[in-house]
Amino acid sequence: MYAAEFDYHKASSVAEAIQMLGQYPDAKLLAGGHSLLPMLKMRLANPTALIDIGGISELKGITVNDGTVTIGALTTHQEIAASQDIQNACMVVAEAAEGIGDPQVRNRGTIGGNVVHSDPASDWPTVLTALNARFVIQGPGGITHRATRTVNASDFFKGLFETDLKENEVLTAIEVPRLNSNQLAEYAKMAHPASFYAVVGASVVITVENDRCTAASIAVGGMVPNPIRASSVESALVGQQLNAESVRAAADLVANDLSGSLMGDFYASADYRKAMAAVETRHALMHAIGLAHH
Amino acid sequence: MAKIPISMTINGKVHQAEVDPRLLLVHFIREDVGLTGTKIGCDTSQCGACVVMMNGSTVKSCTCLAVQADGADIMTIEGLATDGNLHPIQEAFWDNHGLQCGYCTAGMIMTSVELLQRNPHPTSDQVRAGLEGNLCRCTGYQNIVKSVLAAAEKMGG
Ligand SMILES: Cc1cc2nc3c(=O)[nH]c(=O)nc-3n(C[C@H](O)[C@H](O)[C@H](O)COP(=O)(O)OP(=O)(O)OC[C@H]3O[C@@H](n4cnc5c(N)ncnc54)[C@H](O)[C@@H]3O)c2cc1C
Numbered sequence: 174m175y176a177a178e179f180d181y182h183k184a185s186s187v188a189e190a191i192q193m194l195g196q197y198p199d200a201k202l203l204a205g206g207h208s209l210l211p212m213l214k215m216r217l218a219n220p221t222a223l224i225d226i227g228g229i230s231e232l233k234g235i236t237v238n239d240g241t242v243t244i245g246a247l248t249t250h251q252e253i254a255a256s257q258d259i260q261n262a263c264m265v266v267a268e269a270a271e272g273i274g275d276p277q278v279r280n281r282g283t284i285g286g287n288v289v290h291s292d293p294a295s296d297w298p299t300v301l302t303a304l305n306a307r308f309v310i311q312g313p314g315g316i317t318h319r320a321t322r323t324v325n326a327s328d329f330f331k332g333l334f335e336t337d338l339k340e341n342e343v344l345t346a347i348e349v350p351r352l353n354s355n356q357l358a359e360y361a362k363m364a365h366p367a368s369f370y371a372v373v374g375a376s377v378v379i380t381v382e383n384d385r386c387t388a389a390s391i392a393v394g395g396m397v398p399n400p401i402r403a404s405s406v407e408s409a410l411v412g413q414q415l416n417a418e419s420v421r422a423a424a425d426l427v428a429n430d431l432s433g434s435l436m437g438d439f440y441a442s443a444d445y446r447k448a449m450a451a452v453e454t455r456h457a458l459m460h461a462i463g464l465a466h467h
Numbered sequence: 468m469a470k471i472p473i474s475m476t477i478n479g480k481v482h483q484a485e486v487d488p489r490l491l492l493v494h495f496i497r498e499d500v501g502l503t504g505t506k507i508g509c510d511t512s513q514c515g516a517c518v519v520m521m522n523g524s525t526v527k528s529c530t531c532l533a534v535q536a537d538g539a540d541i542m543t544i545e546g547l548a549t550d551g552n553l554h555p556i557q558e559a560f561w562d563n564h565g566l567q568c569g570y571c572t573a574g575m576i577m578t579s580v581e582l583l584q585r586n587p588h589p590t591s592d593q594v595r596a597g598l599e600g601n602l603c604r605c606t607g608y609q610n611i612v613k614s615v616l617a618a619a620e621k622m623g624g
Pocket residue numbers: 201202203204205206207208209210211246247272273274275278281282283284285286287288289290294295296297338342343344345368369370371512513
């Protein structure tokens with residue numbers, strides 16, 4: 174299968190990529206290509222030019238400091254899964270990366286491309302929403318926005334395949350707040366058996382003090398255009414002692430947070446996904462508190 | 468659309484060409500270079516028939532542009548044997564009936580090379596997980612898993 178014709182430009186720095194985006198209207202950035210190339214081949218997208226950012230080293234790599242894990246936008250899922258630093262600082266991030274697609278998808282696909290593509294079935298948007306990640310964006314600057322800005326997950330994911338990224342901007346990095354020793358985090362998904370994309374995904378971060386939950390951040394994705402925070406579940410957990418009963422009761426409330434139009438397809442209807450959202454939320458919570466194992 | 472000059476090493480040999488930006492790596496390998504061991508199954512990054520090694524890690528070459536491989540070191544199934552001797556993984560597939568029609572085999576073997584590099588002592592579950600991106604319509608997978616485990620043993624795993 175061939176894509177429609179396009180021009181190809183290779184950018185060697187973020188500044189050059191931004192300049193090229195301004196120079197070539199209707200151009201698209203190319204990172205790992207594992208969302209974009211299938212779209213081009215199916216002719217669901219027809220950019221006039223691709224700007225390859227795949228060789229820009231300033232966009233790659235992982236750094237961990239006291240409070241934050243910073244992941245370059247061009248870091249592959251495989252690099253994240255294999256990173257000892259990430260495994261030590263934020264295991265849930267390494268595990269989520271390991272659960273994506275298959276080895277070849279993980280070798281080529283990047284975290285930045287994944288979140289900018291913002292597929293409702295992707296894993297990173299849900300995981301990074303629960304973790305309250307921040308998205309570092311660089312652009313040409315202008316009247317309405319600065320050249321460099323940082324956006325919270327809740328503002329970054331805007332809708333179906335839609336993010337806060339403006340024209341001519343590049344996502345440069347993702348900052349994940351490090352978990353404290355009293356915080357537990359897990360991601361559970363019902364994976365599509367062919368692609369491993371999330372039919373339903375639930376990501377939880379809970380804070381536990383003296384045996385009680387003092388804070389909870391829970392995101393659900395898969396059947397909604399972009400991940401939602403499950404505030405009913407969060408408030409039901411806070412103040413509770415965490416055990417199988419309290420977790421189940423709280424997880425069942427996720428239906429309250431899933432009002433409005435939910436998405437389904439021939440593989441899994443919207444109603445089924447809604448029911449599974451409670452199951453996956455419960456799984457994630459049970460894993461987090463050590464009452465279930467992978 | 469402007470053609471782009473590219474140069475890459477495939478199985479130790481440098482290949483240079485001017486290509487259309489939309490040319491897929493798998494088509495460059497099969498049609499321009501003439502190495503047809505790499506197959507096209509689904510053409511949609513699902514089946515793994517097109518897996519090759521690029522700079523030491525596996526890629527589905529149907530989901531990579533030839534221009535993205537400019538400067539890369541590529542190895543295909545044709546580059547695996549040395550001096551006419553099959554690679555231990557190739558031998559293990561032969562010995563254990565790891566193939567029937569053979570269409571998936573090049574991709575299975577290239578993926579297995581990386582799998583055993585990353586994990587020289589895999590369990591059969593780990594082999595199955597490692598071959599997640601490779602589909603076989605014939606064997607039912609049992610003998611493929613057996614082949615990879617046998618290769619691991621033979622390679623000193
Ligand atoms: C068979 C298969 C199975 C998969 N399974 C899963 C799965 O289980 N879970 C999952 O989450 N994903 C899955 N994916 C998607 C995969 O993770 C993709 O790699 C990812 O969604 C896109 O990353 P990329 O680097 O390939 O981006 P590309 O395809 O190169 O780009 C995607 C989009 O992002 C833009 N973009 C890329 N980088 C930047 C940047 N730094 N700044 C601004 N814009 C940018 C591009 O212009 C494009 O619009 C699967 C893909 C395939 C083919």
